[in-house]
Amino acid sequence: MSNGPLQIKAISGHAGPVPGRDASRDYDVCKLVDVTTCIGCKACEVACLEWNGYPFRETVFDNTYQTMPDLAWNYYNLIRFDEHVAEDGTLSWLMRKDQCMHCADPGCLLACPADGAIVQYSNGIVDFQQEHCIGCQYCVTGCPFNIPKFNKETKKVHKCTLCSDRVGAGLEPACIKACPTGCLHFGSKDDMKELAETRVRQLHEHSSHKNAGVYDPAGVGGTHVIYVLHDKDHPERYGGLPKDPQIPLLVRLWKGPLKWLGNIAIAAGIIGVATHYLRFGPKRAEEETKGEPK
Amino acid sequence: MSAASDVRPSGATGEIERYTFRERVMHWFTGITYLYCLATGLAFYSPHLYWLASVLGGGATSRFWHPILGVVFLMGTLWMNNFWHRDMEMTETDRRWLDRVEHYMANRDDLLPSQERFNAGQKLFYWLMLYGALLLLLTGFFLWVPEYIPRQAAWVRPLAVLLHEIAALATIGGFIIHIYMGVFFVPGSMTAITTGWVSRAWARTHHRLWYLRVTGSPPPQE
Ligand code: HEM
Ligand code: SF4
Ligand code: SF4
Numbered sequence: 001m002s003n004g005p006l007q008i009k010a011i012s013g014h015a016g017p018v019p020g021r022d023a024s025r026d027y028d029v030c031k032l033v034d035v036t037t038c039i040g041c042k043a044c045e046v047a048c049l050e051w052n053g054y055p056f057r058e059t060v061f062d063n064t065y066q067t068m069p070d071l072a073w074n075y076y077n078l079i080r081f082d083e084h085v086a087e088d089g090t091l092s093w094l095m096r097k098d099q100c101m102h103c104a105d106p107g108c109l110l111a112c113p114a115d116g117a118i119v120q121y122s123n124g125i126v127d128f129q130q131e132h133c134i135g136c137q138y139c140v141t142g143c144p145f146n147i148p149k150f151n152k153e154t155k156k157v158h159k160c161t162l163c164s165d166r167v168g169a170g171l172e173p174a175c176i177k178a179c180p181t182g183c184l185h186f187g188s189k190d191d192m193k194e195l196a197e198t199r200v201r202q203l204h205e206h207s208s209h210k211n212a213g214v215y216d217p218a219g220v221g222g223t224h225v226i227y228v229l230h231d232k233d234h235p236e237r238y239g240g241l242p243k244d245p246q247i248p249l250l251v252r253l254w255k256g257p258l259k260w261l262g263n264i265a266i267a268a269g270i271i272g273v274a275t276h277y278l279r280f281g282p283k284r285a286e287e288e289t290k291g292e293p294k
Numbered sequence: 295m296s297a298a299s300d301v302r303p304s305g306a307t308g309e310i311e312r313y314t315f316r317e318r319v320m321h322w323f324t325g326i327t328y329l330y331c332l333a334t335g336l337a338f339y340s341p342h343l344y345w346l347a348s349v350l351g352g353g354a355t356s357r358f359w360h361p362i363l364g365v366v367f368l369m370g371t372l373w374m375n376n377f378w379h380r381d382m383e384m385t386e387t388d389r390r391w392l393d394r395v396e397h398y399m400a401n402r403d404d405l406l407p408s409q410e411r412f413n414a415g416q417k418l419f420y421w422l423m424l425y426g427a428l429l430l431l432l433t434g435f436f437l438w439v440p441e442y443i444p445r446q447a448a449w450v451r452p453l454a455v456l457l458h459e460i461a462a463l464a465t466i467g468g469f470i471i472h473i474y475m476g477v478f479f480v481p482g483s484m485t486a487i488t489t490g491w492v493s494r495a496w497a498r499t500h501h502r503l504w505y506l507r508v509t510g511s512p513p514p515q516e
Contacts (some may be wrong), residue, residue: 015341114353134353136338137440150441155354166306173406248450248454259340262463269467272473280401283480285499 006168012112020122029167030192031176034199034228035238036209037183038077047178048077051163071098073151074282077175080239096238097175097228100147100160104221107247108159110255111142123162124189124224130156144220144245149183161291162224186203192226199228214249219246222236232274239281309491310508320374321487324423327367332469334360352471362439375424382421387412390481401498402513408502409457419468426465433458 009020020217045067051054054074062209065232066081082094095135105125109118128139128148135155138146163173171177172186185195196214201211213232216222227241235241313321334356337347346355389405391398391414397405398415412420436443436454443450476483482496484511505511 013341013344015344113341115343115344115461117353132353134347134357136357136437138455140440141455143446147446152441155358189296246450248452250449250456254452254456258456261510262459263340265463266466266470269470273470273478276399277478278331280399282478283401283403283500285482285493285495 006121006123006125006164007177008110008119008124010106011116012109012118013117015113024094024111028123028189029162030189030198031102031173031225032185032187032192032228033211033225034183034185034196035094036199036203036212036228036230037094037181038079038097039181039183042065042067042094042179043180044097044184045079047174048160049075050074051166052161058189061228065093065095065118071147072161073149073156073158075149076100076158082239083235084237088262092230094230094238096241097176097240098114100126100162100224101145101220102160102162102224103144104223105247107142108139108148109142111136111245111251112136113139114152120194121164123167125162125167126224127161127164128157128159129184130154130158133157142247142251144242144247160179171256176276189222189224196226203228203230215241217242217245219244238276309493310497311374311490312486312492312497313490315490317377318487318490319372320377324367324370324374326425327363327370328465330363331360331367332462332466338512339462341457352378364430364434368431369425371427378420382417384414384417388417392418403499409500409504410507411501413501419472422468423465426461426468427463428499430458430465433461443480443510 008018011018013030040141042189046056052074057072060069062069064081065077065079071078077097077099080094080096080098082096084092084094085111086092104124106118106120108128109120109126112118113136114132114134116129117134118126118128119123120126123284135149135150135157137150137157139157140146140150148159151158163171163175166173176184176186187195193197193214196216200212200214202211203267209230211231211233213229215227215229215232215235227235227236227238229238237241325435330350332348334347336343337345337353337356338360340356344353349354350356376391388408390407391409394406395415397403398413433454436456440451476487480500486492486496494505494509497508
């Protein structure tokens with residue numbers, strides 16, 4: 001699928017105009033993860049490492065089928081594994097492909113103070129630009145999904161790029177290409193929503209998952225990675241996927257009203273002392289008394 | 295022994311030594327480290343001021359040094375506290391002075407009680423910076439090494455930035471007034487903090503009780 005060269009629509013910590021702001025030259029891209037057909041084979045994890053040029057690394061066994069407990073700066077993509085026992089006693093293994101959700105309203109980008117360290121392309125991909133990153137990890141604070149990971153040696157933060165380098169060249173992300181069951185799909189957001197809804201209808205009609213549904217959380221403006229879940233009311237069962245993700249309120253306060261109040265207070269302070277000087281002038285010492293030395 | 299006791303009138307020139315060499319070094323040590331933290335901090339604070347970080351060697355460099363110089367700044371204020379805290383204690387006279395601070399602002403100093411070595415405004419600024427520095431370190435610590443904060447305690451991160459910023463803004467408010475008074479409003483202050491000397495008239499006008507004490511003159515009749 002071709003997107004042509006990627007056009008930027010939002011830039012972190014940026015004071016000037018953003019040429020592509022609110023513009024959409026291309027359609028929004030989207031990755032659809034149908035967790036109901038994921039078999040936990042980890043082909044996508046391997047493909048991700050290969051494409052991004054990271055070495056295969058030790059796995060951490062903690063009595064689950066998960067490769068390691070959490071994402072890492074050089075491990076963007078992790079199949080989360082959970083066991084769930086339903087009310088009727090049936091056991092299910094829940095597999096969820098965890099990676100950056102490419103939020104339409106990204107908390108990482110809002111929080112980042114460094115000009116250009118995070119950009120959002122007009123096709124919806126949120127991408128970190130390590131050469132501009134200052135390593136403050138504000139993005140970690142802003143992200144409701146706990147995605148960005150810090151490299152302690154280079155002091156830079158990394159996360160899934162949605163293979164912006166491949167997508168820009170008209171290819172699908174590496175994980176999509178590797179998936180053997182067809183549980184991963186990539187296309188326009190509209191198409192992926194439609195496909196997801198179709199799958200949900202299928203689950204309703206032909207399976208016992210009467211509460212199946214699509215995960216495309218509105219709290220972050222929707223995401224460019226969406227899930228089909230067996231039970232849309234319990235996303236937290238899938239490795240703690242948040243039910244109603246929001247950019248933390250304190251982050252919004254800090255990046256919104258507090259900046260305005262602070263700027264106004266600083267400006268008022270400077271104008272205040274300048275006006276005071278014009279009104280009252282300097283404080284003069286009393287005259288020297290006669291006969292006093294100097 | 296108060297630090298003021300090693301400040302003596304100079305017989306030769308008639309001027310009075312207001313700040314010893316050590317006090318002046320102390321002042322500029324904290325001043326310059328504060329300014330560095332201020333400039334780099336403001337760069338992180340606003341995209342419109344991010345150029346400050348670029349001028350100071352780039353964002354990553356600023357991020358590396360800001361917390362370190364922050365700690366150095368705090369050490370400077372603690373050093374200063376060691377010498378000045380007695381001079382800075384608030385007195386009954388200070389409270390009366392503060393009640394009528396509008397006369398000070400309007401240059402009607404004749405309506406105010408005489409002041410010791412530091413006036414109540416200077417003392418307030420002093421305590422603001424000392425406690426501000428402590429709060430900045432406390433909150434700054436969490437911003438410094440967030441990678442060691444466990445996920446369960448992640449909520450302290452935005453709280454720490456918020457408090458860090460509020461503490462910074464409070465010190466900035468005091469700092470604006472401090473610069474204004476030192477450079478513009480009270481002529482002679484800048485010479486005092488750079489050379490250490492003030493004229494007798496300056497001392498008598500602005501800090502009469504201190505003037506009488508260091509010149510060994512009789513106490514005032516109020
Ligand atoms: C006392 C020790 C201090 C420490 C350990 C400290 C540490 C930090 C850290 C780690 C950050 C996050 C940004 C970054 O990672 O570079 C930060 C931000 C900041 N600091 Fe400090 N700092 C200290 C003192 C100061 C001082 C004296 C000021 C002066 C006003 C200041 C003003 C700021 C401001 C305005 C920000 C930006 C907040 C924002 O992002 O909105 N800090 N500080
Ligand atoms: S650590 Fe995150 S928030 Fe900080 S500069 Fe890098 S990308 Fe931006
Ligand atoms: S999931 Fe986190 S890192 Fe990814 S775009 Fe959203 S806020 Fe940013």
